[in-house]
Amino acid sequence: MAGLNRSARAPANDIDRRWSEIPLYRPEQDLVFFSHIHKTSGTSLSSLLANVFPRTAVVPTSHPSKGLLVSQLQGHDSEWWQPFQLMFSHNRANVTDTIGIPPTKTPRVLITIRNPLLHKASIFFESVCRFGKHISDDGTIDQEAATLARVNGSGVDTEQYNFCRDPEMWVGSKQFDKVYRNFEARWLSYGAAEGHPCIRPDPEFNRWRVDDTDVGGTCKAIKASGQDADVWAAYFERTADAAIRRMEGALWVGVTERMEESLCLLFLTLGKKESEMPQHRLKIPRPITVWHDKAKEKAVSYDRADWRVFEAANDFLDLRLWTARERLKGAGDEERARLGDHCFQVLAGTGGSGGE
Numbered sequence: 001m002a003g004l005n006r007s008a009r010a011p012a013n014d015i016d017r018r019w020s021e022i023p024l025y026r027p028e029q030d031l032v033f034f035s036h037i038h039k040t041s042g043t044s045l046s047s048l049l050a051n052v053f054p055r056t057a058v059v060p061t062s063h064p065s066k067g068l069l070v071s072q073l074q075g076h077d078s079e080w081w082q083p084f085q086l087m088f089s090h091n092r093a094n095v096t097d098t099i100g101i102p103p104t105k106t107p108r109v110l111i112t113i114r115n116p117l118l119h120k121a122s123i124f125f126e127s128v129c130r131f132g133k134h135i136s137d138d139g140t141i142d143q144e145a146a147t148l149a150r151v152n153g154s155g156v157d158t159e160q161y162n163f164c165r166d167p168e169m170w171v172g173s174k175q176f177d178k179v180y181r182n183f184e185a186r187w188l189s190y191g192a193a194e195g196h197p198c199i200r201p202d203p204e205f206n207r208w209r210v211d212d213t214d215v216g217g218t219c220k221a222i223k224a225s226g227q228d229a230d231v232w233a234a235y236f237e238r239t240a241d242a243a244i245r246r247m248e249g250a251l252w253v254g255v256t257e258r259m260e261e262s263l264c265l266l267f268l269t270l271g272k273k274e275s276e277m278p279q280h281r282l283k284i285p286r287p288i289t290v291w292h293d294k295a296k297e298k299a300v301s302y303d304r305a306d307w308r309v310f311e312a313a314n315d316f317l318d319l320r321l322w323t324a325r326e327r328l329k330g331a332g333d334e335e336r337a338r339l340g341d342h343c344f345q346v347l348a349g350t351g352g353s354g355g356e
Contacts, residue, residue: 329348
């Protein structure tokens with residue numbers, strides 16, 4: 001799995017050197033903003049942030065698993081915003097543009113990225129099947145619990161139910177295409193969808209739809225010309241480029257599969273003492289062999305946007321871990337006490353589990 005067996009590494013070129021810089025956090029000026037994609041461990045991270053920051057520093061209506069009430073946050077002056085340091089939500093990634101945050105506060109984005117196949121599998125089994133906890137390691141399902149889920153109207157229709165019983169069947173279906181393409185790169189690059197003539201943006205925060213209507217003949221003409229694959233490939237490249245640029249401007253980039261290292265780097269960046277991350281919300285979709293053989297074979301034939309973004313997120317983490325390690329070489333007891341023993345060891349390379 002990409003993201004495994006990764007570790008701190010020294011920068012090798014100008015891009016690496018730029019990405020290796022740990023951004024400066026200014027508590028009095030910066031407003032930390034975390035808007036996460038479903039099934040990336042974001043709700044657990046939001047809960048952790050709510051415990052790390054004082055309650056009085058959290059923007060009203062912020063909730064680990066709900067959207068911000070934007071209308072209640074508009075129209076306030078600098079004095080109202082002054083005490084706040086943290087805002088998190090399920091709103092679209094650029095919600096800060098619509099609230100009217102005064103120039104005395106600078107939004108600083110936190111970003112989490114997850115292995116694309118695990119992410120899509122988790123979306124399906126935990127959000128669509130709604131009874132993922134009944135799926136055993138070998139892929140069998142507690143049929144009584146699954147049947148109850150259907151009877152109770154949990155949204156699992158017959159086709160989905162069959163897919164939940166047999167993940168391999170779903171990987172081979174058009175449903176897989178739909179879920180796979182609701183992707184992380186699109187979330188991070190919210191303006192890039194305008195670059196494809198067959199794309200019709202969806203009002204929902206992280207979705208788009210293929211528009212099969214004849215928009216001036218352009219969309220259908222591209223399909224008829226045989227250039228459709230090239231146009232899509234170029235679109236996904238632009239989307240990945242935009243997503244990576246947004247990561248470059250983020251205060252922190254974390255990788256779900258490497259959350260121990262990611263969190264310790266976050267605590268170092270924020271100047272906060274380590275706090276334990278709730279683990280119960282992060283579930284690994286099963287059976288895993290389907291996602292690493294059948295699904296990957298199919299998924300790589302689509303776009304590479306998510307994979308480029310995932311690899312870039314791992315590069316950010318590797319390079320900034322190296323910077324942290326260099327910084328902590330001369331650290332004394334005071335720095336160790338401020339960060340906490342566990343994270344000090346993880347970042348210094350002397351303990352912890354490292355990359356998962």
